[in-house]
Amino acid sequence: MPAMAQSQLPTFPNGATSVRQKSEVPGVPAPYLPHDLRAVPEVPASQVPETSSPRGGCNVIVNGEFETGDFTGWTIQDIDTPPVVTNTNAHSGTYSAFAGGHPPQFCGFGNEIAGDSSFYQQFTVPASGGTLSFWHWECTTDSITFDWQDAYITDSKGNLLQIIFHQCSNAQTWINTVVDLAPYAGQTVRIEFLVHEDTGVGDLTGMYVDDAEVLCGAPSPTPTATPSCTPIVVTGSITNGDPTQVHRVFRSGTASTCGAPGSCSILSAGAIHYNAYTFTNTSGSTQCVTVDMNTSCIGTNNIFTVAYLESFDPNNICTNYLADEGLSPTPANQFSFNLDHGQTVVLVVSEVTSGAGCPSYTMTVSGVCVSGTPTPTPTPTATPTPTPTPGGITLTASGRRVQGRHTVDLSWSGSNAASVDIYRDGVVIATVPNNGAYKDFIGVRGGNVRYTYKVCDAGTQNCSNEVTVRFGGPPL
Ligand SMILES: [Ca+2]
Numbered sequence: 374m375p376a377m378a379q380s381q382l383p384t385f386p387n388g389a390t391s392v393r394q395k396s397e398v399p400g401v402p403a404p405y406l407p408h409d410l411r412a413v414p415e416v417p418a419s420q421v422p423e424t425s426s427p428r429g430g431c432n433v434i435v436n437g438e439f440e441t442g443d444f445t446g447w448t449i450q451d452i453d454t455p456p457v458v459t460n461t462n463a464h465s466g467t468y469s470a471f472a473g474g475h476p477p478q479f480c481g482f483g484n485e486i487a488g489d490s491s492f493y494q495q496f497t498v499p500a501s502g503g504t505l506s507f508w509h510w511e512c513t514t515d516s517i518t519f520d521w522q523d524a525y526i527t528d529s530k531g532n533l534l535q536i537i538f539h540q541c542s543n544a545q546t547w548i549n550t551v552v553d554l555a556p557y558a559g560q561t562v563r564i565e566f567l568v569h570e571d572t573g574v575g576d577l578t579g580m581y582v583d584d585a586e587v588l589c590g591a592p593s594p595t596p597t598a599t600p601s602c603t604p605i606v607v608t609g610s611i612t613n614g615d616p617t618q619v620h621r622v623f624r625s626g627t628a629s630t631c632g633a634p635g636s637c638s639i640l641s642a643g644a645i646h647y648n649a650y651t652f653t654n655t656s657g658s659t660q661c662v663t664v665d666m667n668t669s670c671i672g673t674n675n676i677f678t679v680a681y682l683e684s685f686d687p688n689n690i691c692t693n694y695l696a697d698e699g700l701s702p703t704p705a706n707q708f709s710f711n712l713d714h715g716q717t718v719v720l721v722v723s724e725v726t727s728g729a730g731c732p733s734y735t736m737t738v739s740g741v742c743v744s745g746t747p748t749p750t751p752t753p754t755a756t757p758t759p760t761p762t763p764g765g766i767t768l769t770a771s772g773r774r775v776q777g778r779h780t781v782d783l784s785w786s787g788s789n790a791a792s793v794d795i796y797r798d799g800v801v802i803a804t805v806p807n808n809g810a811y812k813d814f815i816g817v818r819g820g821n822v823r824y825t826y827k828v829c830d831a832g833t834q835n836c837s838n839e840v841t842v843r844f845g846g847p848p849l
Pocket residue numbers: 438439440463464465466467468469583584
């Protein structure tokens with residue numbers, strides 16, 4: 374996330390979730406995993422909006438509402454940073470629990486302690502199984518390579534049974550997650566909440582938890598209170614690792630609306646990086662779909678969003694044109710278009726200046742229904758495919774500003790060495806364990822600066838591709 378004041382952070386519609394779409398090299402493991410997350414298949418839990426909270430008589434969780442004002446009934450496990458019970462943001466009553474951050478600072482930037490912040494409660498699952506329900510509220514100024522918010526089911530020794538979620542979300546809204554406990558009927562298990570933070574510039578990550586309880590019966594496969602068209606919130610970033618389109622769509626100044634579709638013309642702009650997201654209208658009727666964009670990327674880092682019907686051709690960017698937002702968001706903008714039942718829209722978010730990128734944007738899509746999945750995870754239609762190198766190491770890098778200072782997130786895969794050398798502009802700046810990620814805090818402010826990175830097996834010239842990250846500068 375770029376450095377934004379807390380009051381400037383985008384707000385999210387109730388019940389929406391956030392899915393970070395930051396480009397990553399597939400297969401790169403996140404470092405510092407508190408447990409071997411990759412050893413256990415992730416079991417998706419259904420997430421339903423705030424209006425649905427059935428109550429039952431199977432509750433075996435003590436003080437799940439945290440209204441004692443402390444961790445009575447719970448066990449604090451990891452104390453980097455120590456979890457707290459707080460009255461700063463409750464889902465119900467006065468109190469909730471909070472992991473991560475650096476209380477009394479909960480979100481934003483602050484004194485970040487590297488490590489895990491976690492607590493759990495052990496309980497015996499009813500013989501009938503039942504459903505675990507809890508509410509959680511997340512904030513972050515970092516990315517999942519470095520920080521995360523997790524919920525697990527473990528056994529009574531802390532061994533992982535199920536990853537309920539592993540995320541780095543900035544949704545900033547109360548979300549209800551339910552977990553079917555039938556697989557653990559009669560067993561003694563723990564519900565564990567954990568936030569991991571890294572060290573460095575203090576980009577905090579936190580999670581509030583409230584109203585944990587066990588309900589009788591299995592979770593409803595289709596929560597009745599779920600609106601059929603829950604807004605979809607996507608958080609993404611545009612980097613030089615993203616695919617490119619040829620030129621960009623001209624910004625007419627007028628946003629398309631359902632009553633007044635726009636038109637498409639092409640402005641010569643070179644190779645433009647983009648993210649594409651695909652949604653299908655399964656509502657059963659024509660919908661007026663609204664796309665809200667929100668970003669702090671302005672000026673050189675302006676972004677622009679265009680909607681296409683059914684498919685997007687990066688070589689012919691007016692083919693299948695449906696609508697566009699008219700102007701870049703500064704910081705917010707909105708456009709809309711009609712989508713018939715069964716039709717698919719491809720939303721293409723692109724940079725405006727070739728190579729400039731955008732560290733973070735939020736896209737909220739309202740009015741398009743996705744059947745069967747309470748929390749759809751849009752996937753880009755094109756996957757960044759960094760150029761393979763003879764060394765076999767694949768590097769991606771993305772720049773962002775943390776409190777105005779240049780910071781670059783590096784991710785790599787393909788090295789079998791125990792440690793790697795990080796090169797910036799041809800000079801080794803660090804030799805680090807080969808854990809697939811490194812954060813370079815350059816500390817420089819200002820614009821029109823480029824940094825070129827590569828990663829090599831330590832002490833060798835078996836190196837990755839080179840990646841150049843650019844901060845600001847005049848349009849190309
Ligand atoms: Ca409470």
